[in-house]
Amino acid sequence: MFETILIANRGEIACRVIRTARRMGIRAVAVHSEADAGAMHVAMADESRLLGPAPARESYLRIEAVIAAARAAGAEAIHPGYGFLSENAEFAEACAGAGIRFIGPPPAAIRAMGSKSAAKALMEHAGVPLVPGYHGEDQSPAVLREAANRIGFPLLIKASAGGGGKGMKVVRSAGELEEALALAKGEALSAFGDDHVLLERYLTRPRHIEIQVFADGHGNFLHLFERDCSIQRRHQKVVEEAPAPGMDAARREAMGRAACDAARAIGYVGAGTVEFIAEGEAFHFMEMNTRLQVEHPVTEAITGQDLVEWQLRVAAGQPLPLTQQALRIAGHAVEVRLYAEDPARDFAPSTGRVEHLRFPAAAGGIRVDTGIREGDAVTVHYDPMIAKIIAHGPDRAGALARLDQALAATEIAGPATNLGLLRAILQQPEFRAGAVDTGFIERHGGVLLAPPGAAPRTALAAAAAHLLARRVGSADPADPHSPWAEATAWRMNGDGFQDLHLAEGEAVQVLRAFPQPGGLRLELPDGDAEIAFTVGPDGGLALQMDGRAFPARVLQESNRLMVFADGAAHALRLVDPLSPAASEGPAAGRILAPMPGRVLEVLASPGQSVQRGAVLLVLEAMKVQMRIVAPAAGTVVAVHCAAGDLVEDGAEMVSLGPG
Template identity: 65%
Template sequence: MIRPIRTLLIANRGEIAVRIMRTARTMGIKTIAVYSEADARALHAETADEAYPVGPAPARESYLRIPAILDAARRSGADAIHPGYGFLSENADFAQACADAGILFVGPPAAAIRAMGSKSAAKSLMARAGVPLVPGYHGADQDPALLAEEAGRIGYPVLIKASAGGGGKGMKVVRAAEDFAAALASAQREAQSAFGDDRVLIEKYLTQPRHIEIQVFADRFGNAVALHERDCSIQRRHQKVVEEAPAPGMSPARRAAMARAAVDAAKAVDYVGAGTVEFISEGDDFFFMEMNTRLQVEHPVTEAITGQDLVEWQIRVARGEPLPLAQADIPLSGHAIEVRLYAEDPERDFLPQTGRLDHLVLPDAIPGVRVDSGVRAGDSVSIHYDPMIAKIIAAGADRAEALGRLAAALAATEVVGLPTNRSFLQAIIAAPAFAAAELDTGFIERHRDLLLPPPAPVEARTLALAALHVLLDEARLSAKDADPADPFSPWGLAPGWRLNRSAFVDLTFAAGAERIAVRAHFVPGGFRLDLPGGAIDVEGTITADGTLAARLDGVRLRARVVRSGQRLSVFAAGTERSLDHVDPRQASIEATGTAGRLVAPMPGTIIRVAVEPGDAVEKGDALVVVEAMKMEHTVAAPRAGTVKSVRFAVGDLVEEGAELLALEEETT
């Protein structure tokens, strides 16, 4: 029987909620959003036809509260609930609660979620179904001594993984037996925090593997298909950064073999709906890792190569329709690549960043490029949720065309207000090894020097554009203050004229610890800038949309310079560079370095304090563990010494840069 869905509640937030609404509306379905106190003015809440509050900012008190979600569904009259991905999307109790309440759950049945929700149980099930597995321990006994023994039996390096979840949470690589106990404790804490379940499994850690996953779909009539594969090997912190479909270098025979294994995995649990079977591959071998019983972040690349809307498939299957296509009818055309634009600092080990998006421009007019985002300029990236700003997807007739369009899309992306991985993503797709499709999960570490080079000297073009922007902006402000009754008054003009001497103004910029002086001479139509590398003639205008139309020594170009406080972000020719404008009319910039201080690397919650005042510590000892965005960050001793004071306790919230503890002064 086909059940109608007239009203769909989306039990998620951000870009996935907005993306689901887009499809639901094309199907004539009313959309209902839920939001936490932190998301009261979020894009997904304002985009929906209706939106209902479900609790405070922390996800466990809002988006993870099953009674609150069901109450919103009841109040809104929703026929169905789509869980998106993350939060409750793989929660069997939630799927069952929806069924008990008579609400369609747009996802697999609770039994299938339970079967695949435990990685250990899923591996046992896959072994019985004949799906190849990585050597490992997936047992129920979680005694630390037994786990350490199993790790030794498997052979180092090993991978500790949270049994109840994914996304890199609760995942640790251990390369030596002496490191196992600490890594196990950390993985269990992360798993408990992220999934409410601290059970783990142990697997052999392959040294140069590829991460390849198969998109599967099944209906209520016993039909199951594979919609081809995605390569998700480019990862940091065991989380995907770049995904593409189809996987480069995949032979038809191997594609067919992996697809058969994925469909067998889905059928083994009587699966219904969208799912992703993840494999790890090395050489000619591939092994089952896990099955995600939900739609994935990277589903747009599959949509691009198949021409199908996977959310529409989900809704049709949920209301009782058969799969739209049989296996033989699923197309594979072209190539697609997706990157995840994160608020994070690659130069600080990819620490997530929080703050306000003062300026945000995402590409919107490049052929073959799609952007999924749940934020706008002026929104904030919160400590409570994932720091992803947008997914940028580029499709083309082949990999080279998709790659070229993705490069153009990243070049057109502008973010000001907090650090992002934009330049890092540009470096990845520009790397010769990436162009050659030499992909594996160690790609970033292996090419770290290329992808994360030390800061380069400020280019003359960047200095010239920054100086031109400051000069034009100050001229605009001077003109704005002119007497409107006398527009021709010389006191309302700012030509830089001086009696008996050349007119100039001195500007100072800062790039890190470096101070750069620029002298701007007023000349007819523009300025002559004395830069460290020589003089350059510049002229230009700032257009209504903030674009700087400039001419540098006769070369025309368009750029954008965005001011945020004293910080100037210069976007030109696909590059980005930030400088501080040191204005002598304001207070001087004081150095605020944190060398030698034991500070919070980012806003978060104290989850472990390993020392007390008076304790002696050695260099590298773990002192405090801060959790932010479900990831742990350890503050270690910079030197040997004695703990003088501890300023926070377990459970305390701290801001970035807050001094956590102090060591006694060094003695000579």
């Protein structure tokens, strides 16, 4: 076995590999960019080596810098994680050339599956079922247009050289084809350095089911069952589970056999995932990811195996630890991806410092994989995933119940996140029944993406308790016995009370709080409440109200409150009724950045007349491209950015005047 390995990655996967390496007594070396010098994976590793500046192309994607770091650290092998260089055949060859073992498949296998077009041709020859489409090398507009008309609409455009939803567009009519091709090719070139695309028939209610395969250098192949990854946004997975709901033994055996056939056809070694799209009784090969997958923890949960350990053992020349016959499915596991993004703004990435972070305890079937700590920053340079939260139970219902409790115990403040969406998905009746497909979020968007309701009485009670607790003990030390200096709302005549003006959005509620020993009486819009509370050493609140006890937490910065209660977060603002009214919002003619990112192209110029819907510029963040269009006809007054500029969320980019 290796004595030292280098992990050519960052974030939660680097931390994940380090944990297994430490358990196996292997020294783990990390690498980092300048932006990641204080990152969690750097702190966990035995040592870390600087690669370069923050942009991935200048650090994590620099093959020569990674190889040099491995040599300097005395690493015998490199684990690429996923993303970055994990599916780069040149990197695998560079490792071999430097006498360093690549913990992954042979370069030839990576190349065979690196091009989706070539992979589909290979799979067709191997007898693996395919979705009808165009996988050719000729990328001329006329050929792509003719292929699209032959396949029919709706169809799917996919980047040939990559995955993760980058360069993937659904085209519902011929009129949408030209713009969709331009966007898909632009994203593919940016993400993978290759703008080749393929076209496929777009199945209307498909499921995304993938098979985890493993092979060693001794000719052994097996699969570790399936994962259902149908719940997606922007063609990227959000919820994954194993085994797949409704999967019977015959279909599992057929899909597992097809996946192993695909791996054999390319001489595979190591961990890989063969992805299928399934509709009705049919299933079709989509692609093979020649690496470990983000969602591998659900497979580990139901099999009891450590797939990173398997990778290390196979890379060291050992045979697979088990046979196909020895593998069993135990229970059910579900994983959700907690992203720094705003679902209400078309899942635009969100950045900023993580001001507060609490995860559920890793016990009772709960696992949390993360590379983020409280105080860390989410930046535009890397993937916006904050954590993966995984629950394992005796059956699907038990796993979902545990996961819902884990999400209710998760607290995060700082960047916007999809935490509310994740809880809404788990509570949706069709999901609980196992009726999932890749269009699930879009189809149920009206419910899943609905604005959060007003803060409930539990959240208002927690806010009131927090504010009163902060004021207790603030008497004037020069005259501590003066009734005028008390912070208990004492009044000469009648019961003492404190009016709290709390705003949520534009709505303001006035709560009247009457302090009492050990608590307060609170006049709420839907009825009065007697509240008892204590403040814990960590600042958390333990409240009793309406015949029930519940925990809560309130974070306060100036007049802003973030209230965590009953598994939800509510942003409130303490209003001074005597302060001047807030100024009006931004003018309608200001075009603001909908997300932080890099300006790729500016198409507008001062003095130009534009129609409603005209593209003004193209913005990219985390390899997602967004066209910024004019909200109404008018004249461009000023352009405040140039191609290559980094802009913050909400920054003014273009000023529009009347036409």
